Amino acid sequence: MDVVNPSTQKVIAKVPVSTRDEIDRAVEAAKEAFPEWRRTPPLARARCMFRLKELMEQRFEEISRIQTMEHGKTIDESRGETRRGIENVEVAAGIPSLMMGYNLEDVAAGIDEYLIRQPLGVFGIIGPFNFPFMVPLWFIPYALATGNCIIVKPSSEDPISQVKIAELAEEAGIPSGVYNVVNGGRTVVSGMLDNPDIKGVCFVGSTPVGHEVIYKRCGETGKRVIAQCGAKNFLLVMPDADLDGTIATCMTSFYGNAGQRCLAGANLVTVGEGLSESEYNVFHKKIVDAFVDAASKIRVGYGLDQSVQMGPLRDKEKKEKVAGYIEKGVKEGAKLLLDGRKVKLAGDWPSTAFLNPTVFDNVTPDMAIGSEEIFGPVACIMKAKNMDQAIEMIHNNQYGNAASIFTQNGKWARKFQYDTQCGNIGINIGIVAPMAFFPFSGMKKSFFGDLHGQGTEAIRFFTESKVVIQRWF
Ligand code: NAD
Numbered sequence: 001m002d003v004v005n006p007s008t009q010k011v012i013a014k015v016p017v018s019t020r021d022e023i024d025r026a027v028e029a030a031k032e033a034f035p036e037w038r039r040t041p042p043l044a045r046a047r048c049m050f051r052l053k054e055l056m057e058q059r060f061e062e063i064s065r066i067q068t069m070e071h072g073k074t075i076d077e078s079r080g081e082t083r084r085g086i087e088n089v090e091v092a093a094g095i096p097s098l099m100m101g102y103n104l105e106d107v108a109a110g111i112d113e114y115l116i117r118q119p120l121g122v123f124g125i126i127g128p129f130n131f132p133f134m135v136p137l138w139f140i141p142y143a144l145a146t147g148n149c150i151i152v153k154p155s156s157e158d159p160i161s162q163v164k165i166a167e168l169a170e171e172a173g174i175p176s177g178v179y180n181v182v183n184g185g186r187t188v189v190s191g192m193l194d195n196p197d198i199k200g201v202c203f204v205g206s207t208p209v210g211h212e213v214i215y216k217r218c219g220e221t222g223k224r225v226i227a228q229c230g231a232k233n234f235l236l237v238m239p240d241a242d243l244d245g246t247i248a249t250c251m252t253s254f255y256g257n258a259g260q261r262c263l264a265g266a267n268l269v270t271v272g273e274g275l276s277e278s279e280y281n282v283f284h285k286k287i288v289d290a291f292v293d294a295a296s297k298i299r300v301g302y303g304l305d306q307s308v309q310m311g312p313l314r315d316k317e318k319k320e321k322v323a324g325y326i327e328k329g330v331k332e333g334a335k336l337l338l339d340g341r342k343v344k345l346a347g348d349w350p351s352t353a354f355l356n357p358t359v360f361d362n363v364t365p366d367m368a369i370g371s372e373e374i375f376g377p378v379a380c381i382m383k384a385k386n387m388d389q390a391i392e393m394i395h396n397n398q399y400g401n402a403a404s405i406f407t408q409n410g411k412w413a414r415k416f417q418y419d420t421q422c423g424n425i426g427i428n429i430g431i432v433a434p435m436a437f438f439p440f441s442g443m444k445k446s447f448f449g450d451l452h453g454q455g456t457e458a459i460r461f462f463t464e465s466k467v468v469i470q471r472w473f
Contacts (some may be wrong), residue, residue, distance in 0.1 A: 001183065003160055006072040006312045006353040007302040015159050018182035023191035026180040030149035031176030031197050031258040035460045038119050038147035042096045043310055046122075051172035052141070053172040055428065056086050057167075063164060067133050070158035073257050073351065074303035078133075085134040087270055087436040091455060092141030098459045106240060111471040117168045117463035119198040120145035120224070124192040127162065128205040129155035129314050130260040130375075136162055138440055138453035139202040139226070139462075141178075144169075146462040149178045152193060156185045157314055182299075184214075200224030200461070202453060204262075207274070207373075207399075207445045215448040226461060227448040228440060230373045231262045234394045235430065236269050236387070236416070237259070239283050241406035245428070247290045249406075250379075253308050253430030255298055255357050259377040260318075262446070263424065263431045264401050267363070271390045280385075287379055289454050290360055292337050295357040295379065301346035308346055312353035313376060319353050322376030329369040329380075332388070334360040340377055343363035358384030365393045373399065387412060391419050402432040402445030423447060 003013040018026075037373055056063065058328035060082055067078035092098075095426075104116030116329055121467040127136040143150050154162035162181055169179045182188055192198055193214070200223050212227035235253065255263035260449055269286050272280030303311040303395050304417050313319040319443045340358035342353045344356040355377055363380035382441050384390035394403050403425030405416040413427045423441030424432035434440050439452035 001156060002156065003070055004315070005069050006314055007127060007349050009350045009352050011014065012316060013160050015163065015183045017025050017184045017347055018188050020187070020191045025187060026151050026182055027192075027195050029177040030151060031179055033175055034119075036122050036403065037175060040147070041258070042099055042145070042147075044197050045147065046093045046095050048169075048172050048174050049089050049141055049145055052174070053086055053093065055171055055250050056082070056089065059164075063103065063133060063161065065158050066164060068303040068311070070160045071129065071132055072232055072303060072314060074308050074311055075306060077311075078258055078303070081131055081134045084433070084436070085137040088137045088454060089141045090095060091261060091436040092145040095145035097123045098456060099463065101227070101465070107469070109470060113467065113469045117146070117459070117467065118466055120464055121460060122149050122151065122198050124198045124201045124202065125150055125152045126189060126192070126203045126205065127152070127154045128255060129157040132158040132260070133161035133165070135204045136203070137165070137466065139458060140165070141207075141336070141409065142454075142458035143462045144174065144178065146459060148462050149180075151180045151182060152199065153182050153184070153192065159183050162164045162336045164356050173228040185331050189213065193221070193223075196221070198223060202226045202461075203227045203452075206230050211445065211448055225449050226451060226453055228442055228453065229446050229448065230399060230456075231264075231442075231446050232266045232371065232397050233264060233402045233404070234269055234390070234397070235265045236271050236384075236390050236401070236405045237287055238271050238273060238387075238405065238407035238409065238412055239275055239279075240408045242408065242428075243290060246406040247287075247294050248429035249428070250291060251294050251298065253404075254379045255377045255432065256431065258310055258313055258355070259316065260375050261324075261431065263433055265404070265430055266374065266392075267365075267380045267382055269384050269390050269393065271384050271387055272404050280383075282384060288337070291381065292359050295338055295359055299346045300344065300354060300356050302349050305347060310357065310377065313355060314353065316352050318376070319355055322355060322374055325369055325372075325374045325376070325378060329360050329363070329367065329378075332367040332369065333362070334367060334369060334380070335362040337361055338473035353362050365396060371397060381434055387415060391416070392406045395421055398445045402426065404429055404432060424425075
């Protein structure tokens with residue numbers, strides 16, 4: 001399988017596509033490695049995490065460059081991704097305390113009771129294309145540190161970072177068979193879902209695949225499952241918001257990673273809370289003008305050029321899908337203020353996968369561009385008379401991944417955090433990405449499962465609790 005650099009359109013690597021038989025062999029190898037790995041003391045497994053972290057730090061630039069080359073994001077975005085990925089390895093290195101159970105003496109006369117956590121065996125981890133390095137690391141270090149073995153299937157579009165992590169894991173002393181990588185698309189996923197020795201699956205990707213394929217099949221076969229899925233995130237701008245800070249934050253939220261983020265801003269809602277109609281129109285125009293001005297200045301090009309602020313879409317098909325939404329928005333009657341289909345690049349690169357930032361005003365929540373996940377650099381600006389109406393817009397949308405409010409008013413901020421049904425809430429934050437020691441949450445069609453990736457919830461996902469009651473005669 002060729003891996004193509006979306007900025008240069010050159011083939012940068014080839015990876016083998018795993019056959020069904022190879023997947024079964026990988027699971028068999030993991031199953032064989034499990035008894036010894038689970039008996040390895042947690043502190044020894046933690047040392048592997050420390051060594052893995054150290055190796056990742058040593059290769060920090062190399063890993064970051066790989067992400068820019070295989071995905072297209074800017075080098076600074078890749079550095080951010082590498083950092084956030086490593087943080088999960090750091091958190092998992094705390095496994096001796098994270099995995100502890102608890103006990104209580106004399107639950108009845110002379111009887112003690114305690115709870116221990118044990119690993120289950122082999123887990124499958126299936127990644128999306130948009131964060132090829134970091135997303136699988138929401139699960140990998142916790143699965144390993146708790147004593148499980150893993151089969152990782154990165155996105156078929158940008159699998160190199162994951163192959164790199166597996167190489168480093170070997171160097172870090174993680175025994176053969178504990179950590180396996182397979183490559184390919186849906187056939188490989190089917191092979192993983194059908195294998196009875198895989199006890200649970202962590203998936204991050206689109207809602208149709210996450211719900212219809214992963215969640216349902218895991219339910220049928222009794223596998224544990226985390227399925228983190230699609231999004232359509234609303235950002236509310238209140239009349240008292242700090243203009244410069246809000247607009248600067250919005251630029252990274254809407255256009256960072258070329259909009260290919262499950263936490264990206266999608267709909268910007270100006271809220272006229274407490275304003276007369278004419279005051280609201282002035283406020284709305286001020287936000288729209290500042291937004292368009294900033295978006296039109298974003299430098300688009302090859303992410304290895306340090307001055308570039310936005311890279312390409314992952315490939316031509318993804319670009320065409322986003323361009324199709326722009327066309328649809330025009331037909332639906334939204335006002336196209338900045339048309340990213342007119343590609344202007346910093347540097348002489350093939351325009352195949354590139355778009356520039358796009359802005360629509362007069363978008364309503366019933367339009368396809370206002371309700372569906374576009375997953376590209378398109379901002380849809382909307383109006384809401386007050387906070388209740390804005391929150392209702394969020395609740396009427398099928399997704400519930402993230403939502404943000406920009407305000408200086410504590411009462412508005414608290415109401416927003418209290419009422420809004422989304423897994424990740426931002427207050428003057430445009431990309432609500434939880435740190436490694438917090439769970440990566442999600443609601444409605446953005447998440448299927450019970451426990452989330454990262455931190456202590458991941459530890460619970462990768463272990464089963466056993467209760468022991470004892471007495472001595
Ligand atoms: P995708 O669903 O197309 O692919 C995800 C994974 O599933 C890939 O490894 C792919 O090879 C595999 N796959 C694709 N089609 C399949 C099928 N029919 N059967 C079985 N497996 C299949 O998603 P993507 O395009 O790689 O990623 C983008 C999506 O991921 C967006 O919707 C984005 O919002 C979402 N995402 C969500 C989060 C989150 O935490 N909620 C984080 C990152 C990305």
